[in-house]
Amino acid sequence: MSRKYRIRDQDKLYFVTFTVVEWIDLFTRREYRDIFLDSLRYCQEFKGLDLCAYCIMSSHVHMIIGRNGEQPLEGLMRDIKKFTSVKILEAIKASSTESRKEFLLWYFGKAGRANPNNTHFQVWQQHSHPIELNTNEKVSKCLHYIHQNPVEAGIVLSQEDYLYSSAANYAGLNETLIDVILIE
Template sequence: MAYSIKNQEGLYFLTFTVVQWVDIFTRPVYKDIVVDSLRYCQEKKGMELFAFCLMTNHLHLIARAAEGQLLSDIVRDFKKYTSRQVFQALHLNQQESRRSWLEWIFRQHGQENRNNEQVQVWQQHSHGVELRTPTMVQQRLHYTHQNPVRAGICYRAEDYLYSSASQYAGLETILPVTLL
């Protein structure tokens, strides 16, 4: 089911999922591509980022577009850029034991999707829910930050490096966000 961004000025809970739920984000090199791209979107594209959590096969964000920007354009550009960068990094990472398998999956999905040229890392549609009430915001913020705890990656959300939970707990973070 496609969840489109109808209100370009709204605050959204977004989920981007890797094709076939492939666990690509298990290595720092791929995770850092996503974090660096989010930072770029904040600084240059007008993305207002309020929360994030990068898991092994999906990404959760709470974000909106700055005035005069379109959130759907930011999302499209982010997914396109990170797809290319992750796929290129597969070739540069000499330690990648899954290279052939990952390339095959990403190429297969790219060939099956007429909207792509060759490769597809992210699923075509993003799950976007407009957060219209303070209760919805708090529920999605909690859900986002508790994701690695529920997955058994850490005991406390603020200990997970690839999440904004640490900033909400008053600790250092790899990617600063605007607190809600």
């Protein structure tokens, strides 16, 4: 792993990206997005995750995260990926309406067999490329990038209209899916 992408200071905020293997559009289903949000809520409440910003796109998730407990950020990211992988795979296997069931299980199985760290399935790419946000300029750029993602993708015209993003939190709207710690 490149030195550029290591977490050196556990007390800083980091911009991270979780990407589905092969950039598969997994998060087109609400059920899978909700599994991801449930994992974040759990880590906020019980594991010391400070979630400052997020955006769940179809094939990846961007976040600005920190910690307020003893668990290292690498451990928090590992736990989120592990939990969501297991729960999403369970949901796919149990679904009677998932039209892409065979396709998703085949790709996740192929990725898992190709990775010596796995034995069966792999949902997430291994790297998360954490970037330390050690200046106000980096924080502003990453926050803008995260919230503009669905606008740039042509999903919404205004960033606060995208439901699976913290842009509504930053716009001061009452209807948000998860609490975040606003960066000032």
